[in-house]
Amino acid sequence: MNKFIFTAICAALFTGAACYLSLPAFAGSCCGGGGGAALVLPKMYQSMVDVSFDAEKYEGFWSPQGVYTYAPVGYQYRLNAGYGLRLAQNWQASISVPYVWNDNQYSNGSTHSSGIGDTTMNLWYEALEDRSAWKIRSMRDLTPSVTIGPSILIPTGISPYDNKTSSYDITGRGFYRFDANVLIAKTIHPWTASVSLAYGTYLQRPVDREYGKYVEPYEKKLGDRSSAAVSLGYIYYVDSAGDTLTGTVSLSTLREENATINGKRQPESGFQKDAYGGTIAYSSTDSDWIIRISWNSAVRRSGWGNNFPATEIYTVGVSYGFR
Amino acid sequence: MGSGKMRAFLLIVVLFAGCGNMNDLNPSGSDKRPPEQPGTVGPAVGQNAPNFTLFDTLGNNFTLSSVIPSNQGVVLYFAMEWCPICEGHLDNLRTSVIPAFPNVRFYVVDYTCASVAEALSWEVAAGYTGSGFIVLADTQQSVLNLYQATMGTTVVMDKNGVVRMNEDYKDGTRLQAILANLP
Numbered sequence: 001m002n003k004f005i006f007t008a009i010c011a012a013l014f015t016g017a018a019c020y021l022s023l024p025a026f027a028g029s030c031c032g033g034g035g036g037a038a039l040v041l042p043k044m045y046q047s048m049v050d051v052s053f054d055a056e057k058y059e060g061f062w063s064p065q066g067v068y069t070y071a072p073v074g075y076q077y078r079l080n081a082g083y084g085l086r087l088a089q090n091w092q093a094s095i096s097v098p099y100v101w102n103d104n105q106y107s108n109g110s111t112h113s114s115g116i117g118d119t120t121m122n123l124w125y126e127a128l129e130d131r132s133a134w135k136i137r138s139m140r141d142l143t144p145s146v147t148i149g150p151s152i153l154i155p156t157g158i159s160p161y162d163n164k165t166s167s168y169d170i171t172g173r174g175f176y177r178f179d180a181n182v183l184i185a186k187t188i189h190p191w192t193a194s195v196s197l198a199y200g201t202y203l204q205r206p207v208d209r210e211y212g213k214y215v216e217p218y219e220k221k222l223g224d225r226s227s228a229a230v231s232l233g234y235i236y237y238v239d240s241a242g243d244t245l246t247g248t249v250s251l252s253t254l255r256e257e258n259a260t261i262n263g264k265r266q267p268e269s270g271f272q273k274d275a276y277g278g279t280i281a282y283s284s285t286d287s288d289w290i291i292r293i294s295w296n297s298a299v300r301r302s303g304w305g306n307n308f309p310a311t312e313i314y315t316v317g318v319s320y321g322f323r
Numbered sequence: 324m325g326s327g328k329m330r331a332f333l334l335i336v337v338l339f340a341g342c343g344n345m346n347d348l349n350p351s352g353s354d355k356r357p358p359e360q361p362g363t364v365g366p367a368v369g370q371n372a373p374n375f376t377l378f379d380t381l382g383n384n385f386t387l388s389s390v391i392p393s394n395q396g397v398v399l400y401f402a403m404e405w406c407p408i409c410e411g412h413l414d415n416l417r418t419s420v421i422p423a424f425p426n427v428r429f430y431v432v433d434y435t436c437a438s439v440a441e442a443l444s445w446e447v448a449a450g451y452t453g454s455g456f457i458v459l460a461d462t463q464q465s466v467l468n469l470y471q472a473t474m475g476t477t478v479v480m481d482k483n484g485v486v487r488m489n490e491d492y493k494d495g496t497r498l499q500a501i502l503a504n505l506p
Contacts, residue, residue: 261494307411
């Protein structure tokens with residue numbers, strides 16, 4: 001994987017990540033907190049640090065029937081810290097931890113709270129490598145990069161089952177989740193494209209309190225979730241030295257099935273969200289910095305989501321790779 | 324795979340696994356609800372429900388103590404405006420619960436409105452007019468605090484004013500079970 005594919009995958013992953021937010025979602029906090037995006041190392045790096053800042057603007061919601069309704073604005077801000085480490089030639093691992101600020105404004109007041117969100121850890125295997133051809137001369141030049149691996153969402157955030165008494169304070173979902181992930185990316189200069197797919201299942205857990213109040217214990221499991229994101233990018237060479245600006249557009253979809261309590265399915269607890277976005281990333285050939293800005297927006301129309309907040313997310317991020 | 328790198332990464336994993344709210348992820352599964360305290364006033368199950376007065380969306384005064392004696396039970400549902408979770412709960416309340424319990428009165432406490440007019444506007448826009456529950460405007464969030472409630476909290480009081488339930492709505496199954504067992 002090279003830098004170009006890194007930026008394309010960034011776009012797909014960050015668009016997808018915009019979908020990975022929690023549902024108590026706006027359980028008070030406008031958007032629910034949640035895990036940061038996965039970090040995937042370009043081939044030439046031994047490790048990488050990534051820091052990004054998201055501003056998420058709540059602009060309504062889809063009802064359980066999929067009807068979009070505009071609602072007064074709320075905000076959530078996240079500082080995401082990620083670290084990726086190459087473990088072997090084709091193996092790498094990464095961790096991403098968000099810190100969440102909830103800024104809820106209603107007509108009769110406002111609340112402000114913050115806390116760590118849910119942590120995401122990935123293990124990646126680079127199954128195929130893309131040579132990023134300038135011109136197709138053989139079938140080998142058509143080979144995409146394929147990266148596969150599991151990830152785990154660790155519920156380090158504040159969930160409805162902790163000792164916080166208000167839904168305004170939620171920064172995580174309170175459940176472990178295991179995902180299987182596939183990233184496919186291809187660059188034929190100056191174009192680059194990627195597809196990311198994920199399927200995840202939550203672990204069932206006992207619950208004995210809700211928003212700080214002890215309740216009759218029960219077993220709860222959130223529904224399985226599937227997500228997909230595609231991106232298409234164009235690489236623009238800023239100068240002869242090889243500095244590039246990569247512009248990428250992306251589409252993503254996320255679905256989560258209904259949760260169960262004591263094995264009984266909970267109607268209208270699942271959700272769906274479709275979103276689109278764009279990323280501009282700058283990288284230079286003689287430096288190991290990559291700077292990006294992203295925008296992601298829910299499709300704020302009926303039928304493009306259900307039972308979920310519709311938000312816009314603005315992201316500024318910077319990565320530094322260690323060779 | 325380099326063993327040093329693997330050890331370093333595993334160390335990071337262990338560090339993160341040991342922080343945050345991890346104790347809350349492994350509750351004992353035993354029932355930790357405090358013992359009931361009958362005869363005292365408070366929001367917990369078994370206590371006498373704290374009285375309050377609010378305006379409904381038509382501007383009428385609503386006083387809890389005045390409606391309790393004349394009904395088999397009273398239900399309060401705490402809702403934020405413009406909230407899909409609340410909308411799902413209220414759909415379920417309207418279609419599955421209210422028709423099954425004609426002797427119970429249902430109230431939705433809107434605790435994010437600044438005025439009665441705003442609560443009415445939300446009620447109309449959300450299609451809740453004539454839905455079988457009455458919307459109360461908790462403009463100061465006093466009732467929210469009185470009942471230690473948050474989004475989705477559902478409180479049931481019997482005809483003696485004793486709190487029988489004070490927890491999240493979830494799918495309404497527990498609410499229906501409690502209403503079915505009201506004296």
